[in-house]
Amino acid sequence: MDLSFLMPVYGFPAPIVSVYINVSRDAEDADHAIDVRWSKARDELAAQGADTQTLSALDTVIGRRRGPPGPCGQIAFAAHGEVTFDMLVSKPPQDYVIGVGPLPHPMPYLKHRGQHVPYVLAVVDSIGADITTVDAGGAHHESQVEGEEHPTHKPREGAEHHKQMQRAVEEQIKHNAERVAREIERFARTSHAEVIVIAGEVQVRGVVYDKLPEGLRGRAVKAEAGSRAAGADNTALHTEVGERLDEHAGEQVRAVVNAYERGRGNEERVTEGLAAVSYALQRGQVDTLLWSVASGGEDREVWIGPRPEQVALTEKELHDIGVAEPVRERADAALIRAATKTGANLVFVPEERTRFYEGIGALLRFADPTLPV
Known part of the structure; x- marks a missing residue:
């Protein structure tokens, strides 16, 4: 997260x-x-x-x-x-x-x-798109993109004199799709979207997908359900989006747990327990903070200083690094502040996947020979 x-x-x-x-x-x-x-x-x-x-x-x-x-x-x-x-x-x-x-x-x-996944959902047609953005904090934003309406419908007859009109229709659809793709890119970057779902008219969603920058296409999927038509029931689409997000979140947890298990026994790559993780956060070592889903944390306290990385189990430890007036705080609040301000991610891990000493572990960015084990 x-x-x-x-x-x-x-x-x-x-x-x-x-x-x-x-x-x-x-x-x-x-x-x-x-x-x-x-x-x-x-x-x-x-x-x-x-x-x-x-x-x-x-x-x-x-x-x-x-x-x-x-x-x-x-x-x-x-x-x-x-x-x-x-x-x-x-x-x-x-x-x-x-x-x-x-x-x-x-x-x-x-x-x-839980393991929230920021995403962008675009329901497209030949005219434009309805775009839903859910950012890293879970906040929703709704917007519409409207392109040119004419000409966007191909003539039914295939006579020679209609070929020019057909080409004009195809070019207008591409133009509208480019506009939609630009808006998807903008929202994806501002929301740090990890998944982009493109739904709606089959032909148009393929064109929009192709118009996305290469770096975003790897995060994009095409949904089978969904329509932009007035009064359309998009219940099936929302179910499909939920499944896609659950799959992505599950893959994230699997990747992090696998990395942790590979590094177990090597204190240069992983650490666990409140004391060791706090020590690693002090040094900006933590790449990913792993928190057991079953872990409470509300009854545990640590000492903190005014700087985000100043977190320790004892008042003396903070005095030793120059904190004049340490104060007590809940361990979860202190560790989340330190992780946020040092750029670490957070992943909640089900207890059945793996267990950490005191319910807390971390993947490390770099080795530190002074890290307690």
Whole structure:
């Protein structure tokens, strides 16, 4: 999982208020349910030490935006009367998960979301496309691309005098497909899409695929289902997209687990356990942080400093590297901050695939002879 979408949440002074709440509007009384849910969460946050100004700032964003139809969650962080992060996501908790501490607490959302795959879905026809983008954070964006409508339908008769018209139709379809491909490329790059799904008219989706840059075609697949026609039922398409994304996520986990198993016994390539992984994060060694799906982490604490990589199991260890006033924080929040700010990826690994000491492992970028084993 690419954690870069979390970059903006760090760098604000403590205490940080974290909210991950269900804001789905899939029932008649949804607005009332959201208000009741937030009221309860708000009271609990106040009891945990959240200040009035920060709670008032959250009042202005929680449940105030309408997300896509169906399940919807909202993640918000706030501090000192200011909302520092606000995102709607497709994976809500049952009710809410909240916290107040030195750092934002994104792990409840990340674990609930699982191995999310950012993607672009384009449903195309001869005129243009409906494009759905889901970025690394799970946020949705809908857009339309409309090309020239005439001429895009070939004449039924094949007489000689229609050949010129046929060529004009083919050229217009190609022109529209190029425009769609450019938009797909733009959204794929801004969202860091790992999968591109092209659905819709059979002939057109092939042309759009061919118009994509070579570097993106390796991530693109053509869906069998899907139509851009008005009133079309795209249930089968969404099922197919889900299957494609699950396959991709499964391949990612398999590749990471295989790499970890190959490196096991060689501390230059992998490490495991809270102490060793924290030490590796201090040195920017971690390429991929591996977290057991069954691992809790909420009851474990570490010591942190103001810099993201300053994380250790003991206060003395941070004193030894020059941190004047270490503070305690949840281990998951501290490790996610360090991984995000040092450019490490995160992969959740089912326990049946492999087990790590204390539920945490890491693939390393480079060797360090001082790494504890």
